[in-house]
Amino acid sequence: DIVMTQSPDSLAVSLGERATINCKSSQSVLYSPNNKNYLGWYQQKPGQPPRLLIYWASARESGVPDRFSGSGSGTDFTLTISGLQAEDVAVYYCQQYFTTPQTFGQGTKVEIK
Amino acid sequence: QVQLVQSGPEMKKPGASVKVSCKASGYDFTNSYLHWVRQTPGQGLEWMGWLNPNGGGTNYAQKFKGRVAMTRDTSITTAYLEVRGLKSDDTAVYYCARDRGDALQDFWGQGTPVTVSS
Numbered sequence: 674d675i676v677m678t679q680s681p682d683s684l685a686v687s688l689g690e691r692a693t694i695n696c697k698s699s700q701s702v703l704y705s706p707n708n709k710n711y712l713g714w715y716q717q718k719p720g721q722p723p724r725l726l727i728y729w730a731s732a733r734e735s736g737v738p739d740r741f742s743g744s745g746s747g748t749d750f751t752l753t754i755s756g757l758q759a760e761d762v763a764v765y766y767c768q769q770y771f772t773t774p775q776t777f778g779q780g781t782k783v784e785i786k
Numbered sequence: 787q788v789q790l791v792q793s794g795p796e797m798k799k800p801g802a803s804v805k806v807s808c809k810a811s812g813y814d815f816t817n818s819y820l821h822w823v824r825q826t827p828g829q830g831l832e833w834m835g836w837l838n839p840n841g842g843g844t845n846y847a848q849k850f851k852g853r854v855a856m857t858r859d860t861s862i863t864t865a866y867l868e869v870r871g872l873k874s875d876d877t878a879v880y881y882c883a884r885d886r887g888d889a890l891q892d893f894w895g896q897g898t899p900v901t902v903s904s
Contacts, residue, residue: 713890722881722894723831734892766831770889774847775821775833 675699675769679778685786692754694781696767701747704771711771714743714752717780718763726765727752759785788812790882790895797901798872806898808865808882815863816840819885822856822867824878825897832878836885837865872902 676699686692702711710730715723725734727743730750740755754761762785767778793807808820822834835846837856844856855868865882880898883891 711889722883722897723891724894725886725890725892728886728888728890768831768890773833773835773845774849775889777831777833779830 674774675702675772675776677767677769677776677778679765679767679781681781682779683782683784685784686754686757687786688759689756690786692757692761692783694752694765694767694783696745696750696752696778698748698750698769702769702771703747710746710750711769712743712745712750713768713770714741715766715768716761716763717766723766754783757783757785788884788893790884790893792880792882792895792898795899795901797903799904800873800902802872802902803868803870804872804900805866805868806880806882806900808867808895810863810865810884813884815858816860818887819889820856820858820865821883821885821891822854823881823883823891823894825881826875826878828875834867839865869900872900874902876900877902 678697680695712730714727717723726737726741731743742753744751764780764782766780789811791809796804798804816839819836821836824832834850837844839858858865881894883894886892
């Protein structure tokens with residue numbers, strides 16, 4: 674199975690500042706024939722299901738604010754929240770869908786400093 | 787709009803079975819795979835497998851093979867997850883989620899808490 678490891682486990686950021694979350698996969702999730710990274714990012718607030726933010730590592734889902742951006746390729750990925758808002762307090766997960774079983778990172782909790 | 791509405795909380799004893807339902811609306815039910823994912827405090831988010839509502843084909847994670855069954859009733863656009871031989875570490879919130887067409891999940895149900903305790 675592909676192991677997804679996120680860092681840090683938690684971070685506290687001041688309102689309006691940047692939050693950066695890293696995700697590393699134990700093997701590449703880049704599919705060479707279409708040059709796509711099978712990596713997604715979710716946001717989860719307490720008592721709610723995960724919400725898809727980013728697919729193909731860097732494509733923003735419809736309705737997601739443009740302060741959320743994804744980057745990276747192969748085995749190393751980053752989710753950046755540029756200008757943290759109070760409503761962004763949540764746990765963020767990366768997920769690989771390159772192969773089954775699909776696997777998730779352990780989550781990164783983002784709080785306000 | 788796309789909606790996935792799941793059945794309510796369940797409490798079961800070890801060794802019992804549970805069947806969770808997921809009612810889909812707002813899209814063509816047979817046109818999108820459905821995934822089941824569970825969330826536990828200890829293991830986080832765990833992908834359990836997918837169901838193809840068009841034909842009923844399935845793909846289960848190895849960990850759950852032989853113990854889970856994903857089925858559907860297309861006449862009422864509802865998918866089901868059955869877990870047999872429940873153990874205490876099956877205590878989790880179980881989610882159904884629609885496949886956006888490339889294996890990733892876009893819309894999720896609200897979750898069904900399942901508690902396994904003697």
